[in-house]
Amino acid sequence: MAFEPPQRLVRALGETAPAGDDWLARLPGTAERAVARRELTVERVQVPGGRSSLVVLVRRADGTPAVLKLAPPRARPESERAALAHWAGLGAVQLLETDPEDTAGVLLLERLHPDVSVRSLPEAKALLEAAGTLRRLWVEPPGHHAFETVAERTGRQAEAMRTSAQAEPDAAPLVEAALTARAELLAAPPEDRLLHGTFRQSKVLAGERMPWLAVGPDPVVGECAFDLARLVRDRVEDLIAAPSGAATTRRRIKRLAESLDVDLERLRGWTLFRAVESGARALRVGRPKDGELLLEFAGWL
DSSP: OOOOOOHHHHHHHHHHOOTTOOHHHHHHHHHHHHHHHHTOEEEEEOSSOOSSOEEEEEEOTTSOEEEEEEOOGGGOHHHHHHHHHHHTTSSBOOBSOSSOSOOTTEEEEEOOEEEEEGGGSOHHHHHHHHHHHHHHHOBOOOTTOOOOBHHHHHHHHHHHHHHHHHHOGGGHHHHHHHHHHHHHHHHSOOOOEEEOSSOOGGGEEEOSSSSEEEOOOOOEEEOHHHHHHHHHTTTHHHHHHSTTHHHHHHHHHHHHHHHTTOOHHHHHHHHHHHHHHHHHHHHHTTOHHHHHHHHHHHHTO
């Protein structure tokens, strides 16, 4: 079959593609070779799919359903492989290959229900289930790990945020507040755990062996509040549209901090940083509506 990448993936990768990158052009051939080498039967490409990888629903030679995931190097697929191997299916989708011949950007994963995420639940229940899933992922990182740290990742992001502030003067006060919060938070982090890195409700899918399992990590090592911060702004469009959005956000921070035993002020600080970073990045790549929405949310914090 033709492995046509969904338009969502094409657009997202186009925003971050380095000059001369031809990963998308090579993707159909890469997918065909990965399928043939594993003797897989292809059912369909998942649409709309993700923003950083091609997801293909397949069956293995024995008929077992599985997922073939192909991601470019900048999505750090080998870091995802290492994290999934360390979690070994506890709270996260299971890795079905531990030592494949073609490791470069190809993952064979347990099949979950790709069209049923925790977002299908009412908001309060969705937050509860998502938080419970996230808690299971917060484990000690493996010894001598090669995972990026929160300090390293946010350091790269901070440089880009400063550039955005110069180009968008209206965003400068929030960028400065976010950078100040980051510096204070990194001065005395309370723990180092293996984190999902990009956790939100849409990253939690229904499974068979467990009701809900996390997918699509961009793992990082650091404090738990950093991981929880992205969940705070889930369904941000609804929050912005609601007259009580700011109050709802403050209650959500308090509820999540208490339920997962995370310091409330540290969660608020990382929520501010991550919202401003995402908003500044959206403005930088030409998505002004998303950027303005995220910066408005950040202004509540």
